[in-house]
Amino acid sequence: xxxxxxxxxGLDIKLKGKPExxxxxxxxxxxxxxxxxxFPGLSPLPKLSVKIGSEVKTxxxxxxxxxxxxxxxxxxxxxxxxxxxxxxRRRILEVVIKPDNKNEAVTFQKGDPKTMNREEIxxxxxxxxxxPFIRQRPFHVIADPDDDPRAIFISGFDxxxxxxxxxxxxxxEAASFQTGINxxxxxxxxxxxxxxxAVFATADVFSKTEGVELHKFRGPHPAGNVGVQINHIDPVKxxxxxxxxxxxxxxxxxxxxxxxxxxxxxxxxxxxSEVINPRYYRTRLGASVKPLLKDNVKEGNNRxxxxxxxxxxxxxxxxxxxxYDSQVTVIPEGDFYEFLGWALPGLKKFSGSRTFxxxxxxxxRYTLHTNLQGGRRAFVLTGQYEKVLPMDIYPMQLLKxxxxxxIDLMENLGIYEVAEEDFALxxxxxxxxxxxxxxxxxxxxxxxxxxx
Amino acid sequence: MKSLRxxxxxxxxxxxxxxxxxxxxxxxxxxxxxxxxxxxxTTKGSHIRDALDxxxxxxxxxxxxxxALLFGMWNTGYQHNLSIxxxxxxxxxxxxxxLKVLPIIVVxxxxxxxxxxxxxxxxxxxxxxxxxxxxxxxxxxxxxxxPLWMVATATAFAVIIGKEVFGGTGMxxxxxxxxxxxxxxxAYPAWMSGDTVWIxxxxxxxxxxxxxxxxxxxxxxxxxxxxxxxxxxxxxxGNIPGSVGETSVIAILIGAVILVATGIGSWKIMFSMVAGxxxxxxxxxxxxxxxxxxxxxxxHLIMGGFAFGAVFMATDPVxxxxxxxxxxxxxxxxxxxxxxxxxxxxxxxEGVMLAILLMNVFAPLIDHYVIEANxxxxxxxxxxxx
Numbered sequence: 001x002x003x004x005x006x007x008x009x010g011l012d013i014k015l016k017g018k019p020e021x022x023x024x025x026x027x028x029x030x031x032x033x034x035x036x037x038x039f040p041g042l043s044p045l046p047k048l049s050v051k052i053g054s055e056v057k058t059x060x061x062x063x064x065x066x067x068x069x070x071x072x073x074x075x076x077x078x079x080x081x082x083x084x085x086x087x088x089r090r091r092i093l094e095v096v097i098k099p100d101n102k103n104e105a106v107t108f109q110k111g112d113p114k115t116m117n118r119e120e121i122x123x124x125x126x127x128x129x130x131x132p133f134i135r136q137r138p139f140h141v142i143a144d145p146d147d148d149p150r151a152i153f154i155s156g157f158d159x160x161x162x163x164x165x166x167x168x169x170x171x172x173e174a175a176s177f178q179t180g181i182n183x184x185x186x187x188x189x190x191x192x193x194x195x196x197x198a199v200f201a202t203a204d205v206f207s208k209t210e211g212v213e214l215h216k217f218r219g220p221h222p223a224g225n226v227g228v229q230i231n232h233i234d235p236v237k238x239x240x241x242x243x244x245x246x247x248x249x250x251x252x253x254x255x256x257x258x259x260x261x262x263x264x265x266x267x268x269x270x271x272x273s274e275v276i277n278p279r280y281y282r283t284r285l286g287a288s289v290k291p292l293l294k295d296n297v298k299e300g301n302n303r304x305x306x307x308x309x310x311x312x313x314x315x316x317x318x319x320x321x322x323x324y325d326s327q328v329t330v331i332p333e334g335d336f337y338e339f340l341g342w343a344l345p346g347l348k349k350f351s352g353s354r355t356f357x358x359x360x361x362x363x364x365r366y367t368l369h370t371n372l373q374g375g376r377r378a379f380v381l382t383g384q385y386e387k388v389l390p391m392d393i394y395p396m397q398l399l400k401x402x403x404x405x406x407i408d409l410m411e412n413l414g415i416y417e418v419a420e421e422d423f424a425l426x427x428x429x430x431x432x433x434x435x436x437x438x439x440x441x442x443x444x445x446x447x448x449x450x451x452x
Numbered sequence: 453m454k455s456l457r458x459x460x461x462x463x464x465x466x467x468x469x470x471x472x473x474x475x476x477x478x479x480x481x482x483x484x485x486x487x488x489x490x491x492x493x494t495t496k497g498s499h500i501r502d503a504l505d506x507x508x509x510x511x512x513x514x515x516x517x518x519x520a521l522l523f524g525m526w527n528t529g530y531q532h533n534l535s536i537x538x539x540x541x542x543x544x545x546x547x548x549x550x551l552k553v554l555p556i557i558v559v560x561x562x563x564x565x566x567x568x569x570x571x572x573x574x575x576x577x578x579x580x581x582x583x584x585x586x587x588x589x590x591x592x593x594x595x596x597x598x599p600l601w602m603v604a605t606a607t608a609f610a611v612i613i614g615k616e617v618f619g620g621t622g623m624x625x626x627x628x629x630x631x632x633x634x635x636x637x638x639a640y641p642a643w644m645s646g647d648t649v650w651i652x653x654x655x656x657x658x659x660x661x662x663x664x665x666x667x668x669x670x671x672x673x674x675x676x677x678x679x680x681x682x683x684x685x686x687x688x689x690g691n692i693p694g695s696v697g698e699t700s701v702i703a704i705l706i707g708a709v710i711l712v713a714t715g716i717g718s719w720k721i722m723f724s725m726v727a728g729x730x731x732x733x734x735x736x737x738x739x740x741x742x743x744x745x746x747x748x749x750x751x752h753l754i755m756g757g758f759a760f761g762a763v764f765m766a767t768d769p770v771x772x773x774x775x776x777x778x779x780x781x782x783x784x785x786x787x788x789x790x791x792x793x794x795x796x797x798x799x800x801x802e803g804v805m806l807a808i809l810l811m812n813v814f815a816p817l818i819d820h821y822v823i824e825a826n827x828x829x830x831x832x833x834x835x836x837x838x
Contacts, residue, residue: 013500237834309499331500334493337457341489342507349503353715355512356503370493374505375485375578378622381509382774383718394775397823412827420497427498431509432622437497 004198005232007219009390011352011425013161014365015309015331016273019280021168023267026283027291028101032077033094033320034062034286037313039132040441041141041448043067044091054081059106059128059262062095071142074129076264076286078104094320097286110260113183121186125253128262132323133249134187136241137230139444140419149243151190151234156206156247157197157217159224160308164269164280164326166247167203173251174205180254184245185211194247195229222390227422231391236417248326268321272305272330273367274298283321289328290318297330303370305329310424311437334371342374352388352429377432385436388425393418395426399436402443407450410443460484478572482579510581512716514588516707517764521592523703524696525549528596531693532652535666549596552652553696556591559600563607564590571616582621582628582770583611589629589764592697593757593805594636595649602640606632626812627771630805637805645801647671650693668694670756670794674801678743687754698760701753708763717767720776721783725762728787729753736795744795752791761790761804771812775822782818786811 036046046063049072050056056075063073079099087093108128113121122145125131136143143149157166170177184192191213196202198216206214215233217223226244236242245253248266255263264285271278276296283292289304297317305312306322309329313322321328338344346356350366358364385395393414401409420437427436466472467480484490486507494501529545529552540548564587565579572579590607614631615624637644647667648654654666665672665680669687672680682692690700697703711717733749740746752758766772766786773782786807793803800806 235833237830239834303493303499305499312499314495314499329499335491337488337491339456339488342505343511346503351503353502353504355508355714355716368500370499371489371501372492372494373489373501373503374507375490377506377578377580378620380506380582380622380770381716382769382772383776383779386776392826392829394823394826396774397819412830413823414826414830424498428500429502429504431502431504431506433501433505435497 002214002216004216004218005229007217007223007228007232007390009387010159010220010222011388011429012159012220013309013350013368013428014363015161015271016365016367017271017275017278017329017331018162018365019164019269019271019278021165022279024279024281026268026281026287027294028099029283029288029291031082031096031098031288031318031320032075032079032284032286033096033288034073034076035094035320035322036063036073036092038323039073039142040444041139044089046073046092048084048092048095050081050095052081052084055079055100056081056097057104057106058264059108061129063092068142068144070126070145071131072126072129073132074106074262076262076284078102105261107260108256108262111257113179113186113257116186118186121183124256125183128256130253130256130262133252134184134243134245136243137227137236137419138241138416139448140227140421141444141448143241143243147241149188149190149241152184152188152192152243152245153226153230153233154192154194154212154245154247154250155224155226155229156194156203157224158308158326159197159221160310160327161221162269162271162278162327162329163224163308164267164271167200167205168280169248169267169326170203170205170251173254174208176251176254176258177205177247178209178254179258180245180250180252181209181211183253183257184243184250188243193229193233195224195226195233197224219390222388222422222425225419225422227417227419228390231393231417235392235414238411238416246324246326249324266326268292268325269327270296270330271327272309274300274302274330274332285323286320288318288320289315292328293317293330301333301335302330303333305331309368310428311421332367332369334369334373336371338371352384352425372433374431374433376434379432379434381431384429384431385423385426388429389422391417391422395423395436398443399434399439402439402446405446407447410447415443415447457488460487475573478577478579479569482569482572485578506581507584509716510584512710512714513585513764516710516717517585517588517592517697519703519706520697520700520760520764521553521588522546523690523700524592524698525553527691527699528552528652528696530691531650531666535651535654548652552596553591555600556594556596556598556603556696557588559603560590560607561587563604564611567608567611567616571620575620577620580621582615586610586628586632589697590632592764593629593633593695593760595644596652596696597649597654598636598640598643602636602643603632606635606639609635622770624770625816626809627765627768630765630809630812633805634809645671650695666693668692668756668801670801673744673747673755674794674798676743678747684751684754687751695757695760698757701759704759704763711763711767717763718769718772718779718783720779721767721772721786722762724780724783725766725787725790726753728784728789729758729762729791730787731784732788732791736791752794756794756802757804758787758790761808762787765804766808766811771815773815773818773822775819778815778818778822781822782811782815785814 083096085094198218528549610632736745789807
């Protein structure tokens with residue numbers, strides 16, 4: 001048995017709207033989309049391989065970054081490209097496809113990854129559009145196929161607020177998961193690490209998988225973040241890469257080699273206080289959330305999020321599920337004034353500190369909204385970030401190094417080891433309401449530019 | 453509250469850019485956000501945010517200091533009536549003190565916030581809540597008889613030179629409230645030390661009953677008059693002469709409990725400062741060559757401003773060490789220095805203020821070495837690999 005790594009720092013934000021373990025087959029969405037902003041580090045103006053009106057099959061290329069033309073982004077569904085939505089400075093936000101119900105798919109190479117060489121495998125992953133599921137540290141961007149990563153890390157549980165239960169999602173997919181692991185093991189000369197939650201019995205899909213090293217973690221969020229796990233197992237060092245893959249995406253990789261098609265089917269948890277029946281839905285990558293939300297959301301001004309409340313992206317009630325997301329969250333918007341809000345006893349308010357009397361109610365679940373809850377200020381309080389970041393990193397000092405664009409200092413303070421999601425709780429607790437995650441991303445971008 | 457909100461919304465355009473009172477924009481914003489938490493929602497990053505904001509933070513520190521203030525008000529009246537030999541009820545003492553201390557609070561807030569509002573407007577920032585605490589602490593660390601114009605001058609100095617020239621709250625190097633006190637101490641020493649300043653009326657030569665001394669424990673100790681020291685219980689309770697809020701260790705401890713329980717004040721700094729003070733006291737005990745060095749180490753903790761400094765001044769997050777290891781070192785050295793200055797240097801009977809200000813200056817250096825250790829560890833990992 002691996003020894004349990006105990007995470008002491010962190011914070012579990014207890015929200016209302018935990019998903020019930022029931023799987024619903026979602027209706028076909030009217031539209032599907034792939035969203036370039038889901039891929040940090042990608043050029044904001046990727047080259048389109050299709051035009052409006054082009055017919056595509058599942059697995060047909062939609063666009064690519066001209067600096068890395070090998071990495072293709074492909075269609076999750078067969079149909080017709082109906083729109084390319086653009087934002088500021090013509091940056092591409094969404095490539096929208098209307099399905100044609102024919103379910104045609106491009107066929108890729110099928111076979112046992114153990115008998116294939118690395119080049120064949122990489123090619124198959126690149127062509128099918130599955131490669132982008134593999135991301136690297138540093139900088140939490142799509143991995144470079146030419147690198148030989150020191151190791152590959154997979155988190156076997158998600159500890160974020162209302163996160164889906166990965167044991168439940170992967171249930172019955174053990175064979176594909178094993179194939180996916182076999183594929184990944186051909187990509188690295190190092191080990192493949194999987195971390196599971198020590199609180200529960202390890203699911204078969206993890207314990208019976210061969211060719212991996214199992215680790216057990218226990219503790220509050222962000223214990224389930226792969227970055228935190230890497231930091232405790234074997235931190236990223238300067239000049240090396242480690243790769244990470246989401247557990248559910250390992251199955252997509254496995255199915256590509258088992259069936260020879262890009263299979264974008266996935267289970268998505270619909271969660272949040274404003275959902276009437278929070279449950280799991282079987283749907284597709286990039287699907288519009290409309291059929292999931294139909295007759296299932298409370299009235300009012302709501303925030304729709306693809307992902308969890310800490311790191312997810314804002315979408316509309318007809319928006320699309322993000323490339324890496326297995327969760328959709330609906331919470332109320334907080335666009336109202338609150339009379340003397342900062343002075344109230346605060347039994348309905350949740351805080352990581354004990355400054356509101358709600359700390360006397362430890363088991364309570366909350367309906368939290370999107371109000372910023374105060375004005376933006378300079379850094380004043382100290383030690384707050386450290387309480388929710390279980391990594392050997394000085395968060396505030398790293399953020400300040402990024403703000404003054406001191407490359408050496410950023411490197412020295414461990415920018416290679418972190419990702420936005422690891423700092424999401426710092427952003428949540430920040431009294432000064434600092435935009436921690438976007439500062440971190442700007443640091444990554446600066447580093448990538450400097451390092452070339 | 454709807455009608456109030458409507459009223460605020462109605463007058464808001466006048467204070468916005470291009471409005472009649474655009475020059476009061478920051479002031480308006482400050483009052484509006486005081487009344488109503490703004491309706492601003494998250495746009496990027498985490499969609500939900502902690503309910504704790506700067507206003508809540510500052511108001512908790514103020515709440516923690518309230519027991520010390522209330523006790524100080526009562527003590528002001530009590531000491532005054534004691535000095536003139538009058539009997540008075542608790543209530544009469546309190547009202548007397550309230551009327552003497554309130555003007556200091558008002559002056560401190562009006563001057564300090566006035567400057568803060570003006571600077572915020574010039575810079576185009578929102579008004580920062582930091583002064584809510586500083587303005588509350590200044591009256592607590594001055595003698596009750598200090599002339600109000602001096603309070604005004606010192607507050608202005610502390611806010612402008614101590615804080616705003618560095619960029620405002622969050623950027624300052626020295627604790628603003630202590631800067632104000634240090635300014636008074638060096639600019640007007642006659643009003644900040646001696647036997648007559650601590651009790652209302654004494655300075656003006658109001659009738660004193662025979663044999664009454666208004667000296668603080670520290671002044672007595674510095675003068676070698678150890679027989680005149682109040683009892684331990686009196687020093688702990690605080691019915692002794694001293695600055696308005698510093699005398700009662702009990703009231704300060706209530707504040708400490710509030711700060712530590714809410715997590716706003718760093719228990720590490722408080723704890724290590726006490727440890728530092730005790731350590732220096734014990735060192736003195738071991739090498740004692742005069743009576744001051746012989747007093748029990750723990751007695752330093754209840755004399756003068758040690759407790760107040762440890763709980764309210766040294767813990768200021770902006771000017772203290774910012775790393776968690778650094779806080780241990782910073783607190784310990786502050787406590788050590790406070791007792792050292794107190795006992796060794798006859799020119800400054802109170803060492804706590806100077807010790808904290810000195811350590812404020814050294815805090816970035818402490819942090820530097822703590823961070824450097826982290827950097828070295830990271831570099832070593834790379835070297836082992838290659």
